[in-house]
Amino acid sequence: MTFNTFGHLFRFTSWGESHGEVIGCVVDGVPSLIPLTEADIQVYLDKRKPAQSRYTTQRKESDTVKILSGVFEGKTTGAPIALIIHNEDQKSKDYGDIKDKFRPGHADYTYFEKYGIRDYRGGGRSSARETAMRVAAGAIARKILGKSITIKGYMVQMGDDKVASQSYDLKQIDKNPFWCPDAKTAARWGAKLDAIRKNGSSIGAVIEVVAEGVPVGFGAPIYKKLDADLASAMMSINAVKGVEIGDGFASAVLSGEENADCMRVKNKKVAFQSNHAGGILGGISTGQPIVARFAVKPTSSILTSVDTIDKNGKNTTIMTKGRHDPCVGIRAVPVGEAMMACVLADHYLMAKAIK
């Protein structure tokens, strides 16, 4: 019953609004004696930071993280770790239309109806700015998991342009502004997104996150299944509308024979012959790579005027000016990685407790 808290044993609670003075989170359940510096966290925040290319929002934020507690002489103490990031580019402006009108596709209407009040400045609490704290918590989660577990996210589809899985080249991911695992596709995406951006439009995307090195036995039966927790984690990211594990929706078209991940023993180790399951069976990791995928809808903030209503129940139209990501999928990549890290760190601790 924790609206703003994620996780069971490894837990973080985030707070703050898009245009408040500062955002932050408290990370609880971190084992002691783990070396931790702000730089360990900053490296991941820098991946998510806005305005790194012309393809993301031009809001200027250094997203510099500060550790306020829980670390002593360079090591975690077991006490809660409080992190903050000052909002730098939230200087007061005329919020104009969005103060009184509900932007379609945004949480404006639902927040106002539920709470009777709404911090409309930049989306307030419902802004994707909150995801910076997920990335920060995810950096700590990675420290808990250690170097034997690696997590890698990348964008595999923008609009209807998909990277064919046989073209995946993970070395490409960091070499283009889209975290795209294929150079040719990245080039096409660049051209496409330039056009979309100039039109003030936006486009959806699909992101894949893979964790390698996860041992067999993470996860737990029935309602703490590793895949159920991953589904919740990914779906909780702003703009996400779908989550898949392994073959996902494609598994609906398979026969049992096609879907079987056969097993062999090789060099005294278990070797699966395929990974349709995405590394999870019965909610528990198999030792294979954990593969999750999620769909991100197009940014709802667009320069086209659309029909909506205002808070007085009158019909009106709105056109959302401002500094928006034409494809929020790009910046969702480090967020998806972070959520994968948090889920795994949580299940790592649970697996230590009970098996």
Added chain:
Amino acid sequence: MTFNTFGHLFRFTSWGESHGEVIGCVVDGVPSLIPLTEADIQVYLDKRKPAQSRYTTQRKESDTVKILSGVFEGKTTGAPIALIIHNEDQKSKDYGDIKDKFRPGHADYTYFEKYGIRDYRGGGRSSARETAMRVAAGAIARKILGKSITIKGYMVQMGDDKVASQSYDLKQIDKNPFWCPDAKTAARWGAKLDAIRKNGSSIGAVIEVVAEGVPVGFGAPIYKKLDADLASAMMSINAVKGVEIGDGFASAVLSGEENADCMRVKNKKVAFQSNHAGGILGGISTGQPIVARFAVKPTSSILTSVDTIDKNGKNTTIMTKGRHDPCVGIRAVPVGEAMMACVLADHYLMAKAIK
């Protein structure tokens, strides 16, 4: 941290194994003074019950539910409601191969590796038999929600054969053994599944569940988003590999203009012009129908021999005889409905507490 418990305020804890004497659950958080009989629950269990057509497992279970506590003089008292169902068709047999071999696609290997022990009889705890208790809990959830909220599930895809959304006719759902909203498609599926069944093979499916009458304001920000809870709920169902809300993965190919659910005021009521969002914005219900979809992989139990290993780490093969569902998607329909009901009842209580 509740391995076998689902929910926050409306909660149920299930227990029992496929071939144990009895399975059960305890439903907690049910408001008092709600009329409740075993018949109220049985009607939903009867939808999920095996052997209702030749297209599902031929295991014979009446799935007769018994209320053991929490109801007094026909009404709920606020005390926990314990439910049990006796397993009738679990009579001892030679479990043969599955005792020592790991069936690909099943939880055999992961359970054994995690726990060092495995109740192999019919899948033990990892059997989909557990979903009977979800359906029972879901029936109570529906009583909490009342008649103004209706929940309807149906199968929209079997293998590669999809029902076109323009052909949906919800009156058809109860008229064919597939909960298919289109008579013609149902006929095709029947022929197809007969062939699959006779071959001892299996096939995947996609199920859609829609809740109508949900008021605006169910759900909560960030980590208790209604869609995040739905994703976890659906993904926790056996064999589910993907979950979508509203347009789901299809939203990746949309532009912001296409994806905008415009709003108008009509007769002093808010009217959305479309429902790409599936009734949820910012994790909170909009008042539109809540639309969730999930993909079910093909049954892993097939009559074809596949490569696997045994618990001594030796290579072997296995062919899974027995009474299996050729398409588990069929019986997943009432389970998906139940999980939708449970999530909504939980959020109904949460919305009463905090807004």
Added chain:
Amino acid sequence: MTFNTFGHLFRFTSWGESHGEVIGCVVDGVPSLIPLTEADIQVYLDKRKPAQSRYTTQRKESDTVKILSGVFEGKTTGAPIALIIHNEDQKSKDYGDIKDKFRPGHADYTYFEKYGIRDYRGGGRSSARETAMRVAAGAIARKILGKSITIKGYMVQMGDDKVASQSYDLKQIDKNPFWCPDAKTAARWGAKLDAIRKNGSSIGAVIEVVAEGVPVGFGAPIYKKLDADLASAMMSINAVKGVEIGDGFASAVLSGEENADCMRVKNKKVAFQSNHAGGILGGISTGQPIVARFAVKPTSSILTSVDTIDKNGKNTTIMTKGRHDPCVGIRAVPVGEAMMACVLADHYLMAKAIK
């Protein structure tokens, strides 16, 4: 948010009413591969069972426990363990007065006001019969803790007659019907309680529970302190009105010098020179015996007529006939032991997960 669930990682959910057909619980979070039989649990239930002497209620219940799930081939599997006990002596009778009148000191009034309905038969859900399931869960908790941790409860005060701590002889505990650690005191209590019983009156008591062998490091800072969890656990037992750890309220009269538990190293081991703290500092076990004490109020069911009201808001009087414990403290001893075991098992698992 678990009304009927106790614990964090080691958890049990109890259900059932005093005069229902059956009561039960589900124990979750039990590690696998622990040998467990019904007899392991029965031995503790037999300590709590009614009608073992003339000093407790004469309700006849064998309290025979049955394991319904979670154990396979004599060992725990990691799956939830469902336990039930059939109520044998709840045969229908005329509930007379208690149907409509609120018994002072009982939960009758508060349940009715909160829920608008009340299972008045034998106290329904608020009956101490529920504590049988705590004892059952506690037996499993002890199996998790293993033999190196021993838990012993005993009654140290009945009415105003206290056992002097220098007279404690734990070998006496099982030799008298009061779990009294002093034979002379037990004799006095016998005479006293005979008189109280014959008068249809009742008396309060104080119980002490000590756990030995608990290693340093169980517990966790701030809101999961071992003593905070013990306080909640003991206070949740029916009729308990106070909880102490170590010197408890007596520590209020001490000076800092008197209260200091000095430390020495002896044979390379840490040796405390006293245990005013009751084995807990900063919420974490010190390695010394954990000492908890709780006060039980006198049974509210008495043969004297007292003023009360009925459910229609009319003044009336009530005299509670029936089979009651003249001193519920006696049967609270095994319950207190069980709650200590459950708290420790929970913290044992937590300490494995995070330190």
Added chain:
Amino acid sequence: MTFNTFGHLFRFTSWGESHGEVIGCVVDGVPSLIPLTEADIQVYLDKRKPAQSRYTTQRKESDTVKILSGVFEGKTTGAPIALIIHNEDQKSKDYGDIKDKFRPGHADYTYFEKYGIRDYRGGGRSSARETAMRVAAGAIARKILGKSITIKGYMVQMGDDKVASQSYDLKQIDKNPFWCPDAKTAARWGAKLDAIRKNGSSIGAVIEVVAEGVPVGFGAPIYKKLDADLASAMMSINAVKGVEIGDGFASAVLSGEENADCMRVKNKKVAFQSNHAGGILGGISTGQPIVARFAVKPTSSILTSVDTIDKNGKNTTIMTKGRHDPCVGIRAVPVGEAMMACVLADHYLMAKAIK
């Protein structure tokens, strides 16, 4: 499973160390549209603040609270409310002995053994400085409860000098530095504590907290009993060793007749004739005042040298210099009030959700 989080629906997570730069908390589950300013919180912090008289620690802290999120245009928004207080008097000093030696009665030894690392500066995370955030959260809890519920704490015993309950005069509470409800007793305490303070010694105390105006029906059966939650809340306060509800340990000496809180209807309202139960029956509030009492041990930091060990396992002695409270009970009064407020706010929300 929330080490640093308190509560179920109304929840706060605290963080920070005694000598860190800043301490803080995040308060979640606060309903929207509640007017809230820093001044609303500051008034309670000022009651707990150090150095208000010569009877408390002379550490100089203004304890100025700052709201960082969750409030918009003067009202709560339903989003998490982050609060911080800068530590002002934590300037680096020679921590000398306490760096390597374990102070008896403090959490030094247990933290070091559990975590293998310890922020020794001023007690780090185990310092009572954390209770400032409880008081801040409690101020918000009071705003949720509204003005019809009043919470008052006072010290009823210092050492062996108790205020007789017939002498209680709540108007005196704010007129002496001890929150003592009797002027004569306060005078005696002053003389006594001056002597203790000058000797560098310390003394224990008992605090009583009473909540008036709580309606019938707060609380919930079995494991979320209002008294169980209060017991946990009070026992979690630093140095607390015992908790009582109503008559507490004194109820052990009562007979059933003496303990009965008889009921009458007066002016169509229920009137209890006494309140031995402390306002709680069966874990649910009766509508009478909620009465809780807790014992605080003497401050462990004393100027007398006592035997201890160091972190290398060597015998040594320690004398704790510095600025300490000679009777921590004094500053525990506003903390006890705050915890009462937090528990009640939590149960207020729960009672709204489920009854």
